[in-house]
Amino acid sequence: MAAVELSELVKEYPNGVRGVDTVDLAIEDGEFFALLGPSGCGKTTLLRTLAGLEAATEGRIDIGGRDVTTMAPGERDVAMVFQDYALFPHMTVTENIAYPLRIQKVPRAERETRAMDTAGPLSLEALMDRRPAQLSGGQQQRVALARAMACHPQVFLFDEPLSNLDARLRLEARTFLKQLQRRLGVTTVFVTHDQAEALAMSDRMAVMEAGRIRQVGTPRDVFQRPASLFVANFIGATPMNLLDGRVTGGRLDLGAGEGFPLPEGYASLAEGLEVVVGIRPEYVDVVGPEVPDEEVVQGEVLTTENLGVSALVTVDAGAQPVRAVVPEYPEPEVGDRLRLRPQGQRVLLYRPDAEGRLIEP
Amino acid sequence: MTPVVRSVVAKIATYVAVCLLVVFFALPLLWLAITPFTPQPTYRVSLSGFTLDNFAQLGDNPQVWPSIRNSLVLAGGSALVVIALASLAAYALSRVQVPGRDQLLYALLLLSSIVTGTAAMVPIFLMLFQLGLIDRQVGVVLVLTGGLLPAAIFILKDFVDSIPRSYEESARVFGASASQILRHIVLPVIRPGMATVGVWALVQVWGNFLIPYVLLADPRKQPAAVVMYTFYDAGGQPDFALISTFALVYSVPVVVLYLVVNRRYGFAFQGGIKG
Numbered sequence: 304m305a306a307v308e309l310s311e312l313v314k315e316y317p318n319g320v321r322g323v324d325t326v327d328l329a330i331e332d333g334e335f336f337a338l339l340g341p342s343g344c345g346k347t348t349l350l351r352t353l354a355g356l357e358a359a360t361e362g363r364i365d366i367g368g369r370d371v372t373t374m375a376p377g378e379r380d381v382a383m384v385f386q387d388y389a390l391f392p393h394m395t396v397t398e399n400i401a402y403p404l405r406i407q408k409v410p411r412a413e414r415e416t417r418a419m420d421t422a423g424p425l426s427l428e429a430l431m432d433r434r435p436a437q438l439s440g441g442q443q444q445r446v447a448l449a450r451a452m453a454c455h456p457q458v459f460l461f462d463e464p465l466s467n468l469d470a471r472l473r474l475e476a477r478t479f480l481k482q483l484q485r486r487l488g489v490t491t492v493f494v495t496h497d498q499a500e501a502l503a504m505s506d507r508m509a510v511m512e513a514g515r516i517r518q519v520g521t522p523r524d525v526f527q528r529p530a531s532l533f534v535a536n537f538i539g540a541t542p543m544n545l546l547d548g549r550v551t552g553g554r555l556d557l558g559a560g561e562g563f564p565l566p567e568g569y570a571s572l573a574e575g576l577e578v579v580v581g582i583r584p585e586y587v588d589v590v591g592p593e594v595p596d597e598e599v600v601q602g603e604v605l606t607t608e609n610l611g612v613s614a615l616v617t618v619d620a621g622a623q624p625v626r627a628v629v630p631e632y633p634e635p636e637v638g639d640r641l642r643l644r645p646q647g648q649r650v651l652l653y654r655p656d657a658e659g660r661l662i663e664p
Numbered sequence: 665m666t667p668v669v670r671s672v673v674a675k676i677a678t679y680v681a682v683c684l685l686v687v688f689f690a691l692p693l694l695w696l697a698i699t700p701f702t703p704q705p706t707y708r709v710s711l712s713g714f715t716l717d718n719f720a721q722l723g724d725n726p727q728v729w730p731s732i733r734n735s736l737v738l739a740g741g742s743a744l745v746v747i748a749l750a751s752l753a754a755y756a757l758s759r760v761q762v763p764g765r766d767q768l769l770y771a772l773l774l775l776s777s778i779v780t781g782t783a784a785m786v787p788i789f790l791m792l793f794q795l796g797l798i799d800r801q802v803g804v805v806l807v808l809t810g811g812l813l814p815a816a817i818f819i820l821k822d823f824v825d826s827i828p829r830s831y832e833e834s835a836r837v838f839g840a841s842a843s844q845i846l847r848h849i850v851l852p853v854i855r856p857g858m859a860t861v862g863v864w865a866l867v868q869v870w871g872n873f874l875i876p877y878v879l880l881a882d883p884r885k886q887p888a889a890v891v892m893y894t895f896y897d898a899g900g901q902p903d904f905a906l907i908s909t910f911a912l913v914y915s916v917p918v919v920v921l922y923l924v925v926n927r928r929y930g931f932a933f934q935g936g937i938k939g
Binding site: 375378392 | 828834837839840848
C-alpha cells in the first residue's frame with residue numbers, strides 16, 4: 304500500500320520531444336486512478352516512467368514515501384499489466400503466475416501453492432496447466448492480473464488492460480476490475496483512452512494532452528465541470544455543445560436572434576465578451592410553450608440518432624446547431640420544431656482562445 | 665489442330681517432362697536405397713538378389729566407424745557453438761540499436777560464403793597454421809562455425825525480433841535481471857529457431873568435404889565425408905560395395921535428426937508467436 308507522488312516529472316526523448324512535460328501529481332494510497340487522454344498524449348509514457356521502463360529526464364517519483372526516481376523497475380515494488388498482457392507463451396498458467404515469485408527465489412512448492420491461492424478468486428483453477436495460447440482473451444487478462452497480484456506489489460500499473468477485450472466482455476471486466484481493486488485496496492494507476500472507462504472505474508482521474516495534465520479530479524468533477532475546452536471535448540459519450548456566444552445585456556447571444564439568460568453567478572462578465580458556451584446534450588431539456596421565449600433556443604430537428612434508451616437530436620437553432628439528448632418516447636421527427644432550454648447550473652463558459660480555460664463564476 | 669487436341673498434347677508434353685525430371689532426381693536416391701543390398705554393386709540401379717554381405721565388409725574396414733564418430737564430433741561441435749554464439753548475437757543485434765546494423769549483417773552474410781568456400785582457403789590455412797590449429801578438429805569447428813554464423817544470426821535475429829518487447833519489460837518490472845530474461849524468456853521462446861539453425865549447421869558440416877580435407881592430415885581425425893573419398897581398391901576402381909553401404913550409413917543420422925527435430929519443434933525459418 305502506498306501513495307504515489309510525481310514532482311515536476313519530465314520525460315524527454317533524444318529528439319527533444321517531451322513525452323511527459325512537467326507533471327505534478329499526487330495519487331493517494333489505495334486510490335484507483337485513471338490516466339486518460341487521446342493516443343500520443345503521453346499517458347503510457349508516464350506509466351512506463353512510473354514503472355521504471357523509461358528513465359525520467361527531470362523530476363522525482365516517490366512511491367510509498369520512497370524516492371524511486373533512479374531505481375531499476377524491479378526495485379520499485381510495482382506490478383504492471385500490459386496491453387497485450389505479455390504472458391509468456393512457453394509457460395503454463397501456473398508458471399506465468401508464479402514467475403515473479405521465481406525471480407524472488409521462492410521455492411517451487413510454495414510458488415505453486417501461492418499461484419493457486421492467487422488464481423482461485425479469479426476463477427482460474429481449472430486452467431492452471433494450460434498455455435496462454437489456449438486461453439480466451441478474458442482468461443488471459445485474468446492470468447495477467449493474477450501474475451501482477453502474486454508478488455503483492457505496493458502499486459498496480461495497468462496499461463489499457465481492457466482494450467483487447469470485445470465490447471461486452473469489457474463491461475464485465477470493468478466491474479470485475481473495480482471490485483478486485485476495492486477488495487485488494489492496492490493503489491492502482493490505470494491508463495486508458497476510453498473516457499467512459501475512466502469515468503466508470505476511477506476514484507479520481509487525470510486528463511492528459513501533449514504530455515501535460517489538463518485536469519485532475521473525480522469523474523464527477525471532470526464530467527460536470529471540464530476545466531478547458533480540450534477536456535470538455537474529450538469527455539462525454541456524446542460530444543458537448545460548444546457554441547460561440549457573446550455577453551449582451553445579461554444574456555448569452557448565440558447569433559441569429561437565438562440566446563438565453565446568463566447563468567447564475569456570471570452577472571459580472573463584461574458586456575460584449577466573447578465566450579464559448581459549453582452545454583452537454585444531456586443537460587438540454589425539451590420544453591413546452593409555457594416557458595417564455597427568451598429562455599429557450601428553438602429550431603427544426605436536423606437529425607436524430609438513436610442511443611438506445613434515449614435519442615440525440617440535432618436542432619438547427621439559428622446560427623449554430625444545438626444537440627440535445629431526449630427521452631425515448633415520444634421521439635421527435637426530423638423537421639419538428641423544438642424548444643430547448645439548457646439547465647442553468649450546467650452551462651459552462653470558456654475563453655475562446657487556444658487554451659480555452661473555464662471561466663469561473 | 666483443334667484446341668482440345670492442342671491442350672491434350674500440351675498436357676502430355678508437360679507430364680513427360682515432369683516424369684523425366686522426377687527420374688533424374690529420384691534415381692540417385694533409388695541407387696542409395698537399393699545398391700547396398702545387391703550382391704554385385706555398380707553404377708547401375710539393378711534389383712539382382714538381396715544380400716547383407718556388403719555391410720559385413722563395411723564392418724571390416726577400420727576407418728568407417730571412427731570417421732562417423734569424427735563427423736559427429738565436428739558437426740555436433742560446430743552446431744553447438746553456432747547455436748550458442750548466434751542466439752546471443754541475435755538477441756543483442758535485435759535489441760540494441762547500432763548504426764549500420766543491418767548493413768553489417770548483410771555484409772557478413774555475403775562474405776560468409778567465402779569463408780567456407782575455396783577462395784579463402786589459403787589464408788585460412790596459413791592462419792590456422794600460425795595458430796597451431798592445423799590437424800586439430802577444433803580448428804575445423806572454428807572455421808566452419810565462422811562460415812555458418814552470419815546466416816545463423818540472421819535467421820535467429822528474425823525470431824528474436826518477433827518477441828514482443830512487453831515480454832521482457834514485464835519480466836523486468838518483476839525484477840528479472842538481463843541474464844534471467846535471456847534464460848527464462850528469450851531463449852525458450854526462440855527454441856524452434858535454435859533447433860532449425862542447429863540442424864541446418866549440423867547438415868552443413870556433415871556434408872562439408874573441403875575444409876576437413878585441407879585442415880586435417882591425420883586419417884584418424886578425418887570425418888566420413890573425407891574418408892569416403894578413399895574407398896578405392898588396389899586397381900584404382902571405386903569399391904561400390906563399400907561406397908554404397910557407407911553412403912547409406914552416412915545419411916541415416918541426418919535423416920533421423922531431421923525427423924526428430926521436425927516432430928518436436930517443426931521447422932521454421934521465421935519467428936512468430938503462435939496465437
